[in-house]
Amino acid sequence: MRIVAVRDIVSPIRSNIANAYIDFSQMTASVVAIETDLKVEGKAVVGYGFNSNGRYAQHGLLNERFIKRLTETKPDSLLDGEGLLDPGKCWAAMMANEKPGGHGERSVAVGVLDMALWDAVAKAKRVPLWKLLADRYNGGQYDDKAWVYAAGGYYYPGKDLEALQDEMKHYLDLGYSCVKMKVGGVPLAEDLKRIGAVLNIVGSAERLAVDVNGKFDLLTAIEFGRAIQSLGLRWYEEPLDPLDYLAHAALATQYAPPLATGENLFSMQDARNLIRHAGLRADRDILQFDPALSYGLVEYLRTLEMLKANGWSPRRCVPHGGHQFALNIAVGLQCGGNESYPQVFAPFGGFADDCPVADGRVTLPETPGIGFERKADLWKVMREIA
Ligand SMILES: O=C([O-])CC(=O)C(=O)O
């Protein structure tokens, strides 16, 4: 199995939504296709990948460094014992001459390629990625379904409480039982009204999480935490700057219910610092490292190992990004579930068209690879690259 070409495009995912920290008016994503010479049922195997929202397309880094290294490395040295591409060896080739630390956005570029490599390898083995992962790394064990929640509740111009409630009703109608909304972008009193309006729709506070996107300083995070503490919300997400571990540790002494964070930590080492220094609690807090943004699954496997060594179960992990890659990982490695974006970040958010959500859970298709071919809007974009 050899790589014959790697192509990338920059795909716009702009919209008029905003969280407390950024708007998405200029958002883009990289999409890549890795073409190989291996034929399955007469057709060349092609693996696809993309980066999730929140970080921009990585055309420059991909072409100047990572695609170049991948395609200029001796092809045989990238293979496993079966003669298939070995994502671990590809990872090492891509990361040659990269210093440790300062992960920046190269982790996004590598993550996009890593996703495509895993898609290609699973297709070469003619199995869905979740099954490949269960067999290789999880003693053959996998979950039949993944718990998923609908992330939305963004701010956008003219959106009133009724529009927010309609959005949440729509998620419940789609089969979700838990939703997430943005907070921290308006004064506390206004956010409390928004939270109350959504609670009226979802019924129980356990079915609602709130996301600050790293906007608060410690005192504001504590004040907001005091205001929501007694509600019993599912989790309080990214209240603080993602790299300020000491502030998290301080907040954890003041806010007892579940905290969630990690979507902006892009390496095993950053995740380890969070576990070591942020005072998070392995019995309740949620870790949201997104494999598509953080050097891919090769690195995510290292992160899961690190978590186990520190007494954290993979069940505490619910990745950011709402993509099929993390959904396969959640099922095949038995994590806690996955995010979903039923209404934003199309066509990259959402899962296979013929696997609807029911009771807040989703099954995965048996299609070889990650399953992009079963999601029509996304497949339309990918098909045109290779
Ligand atoms: O609004 C964003 O940047 C996305 C986000 O935080 C999430 O999905 O948790």
Ligand SMILES: [Mg+2]
């Ligand atoms: Mg978030």
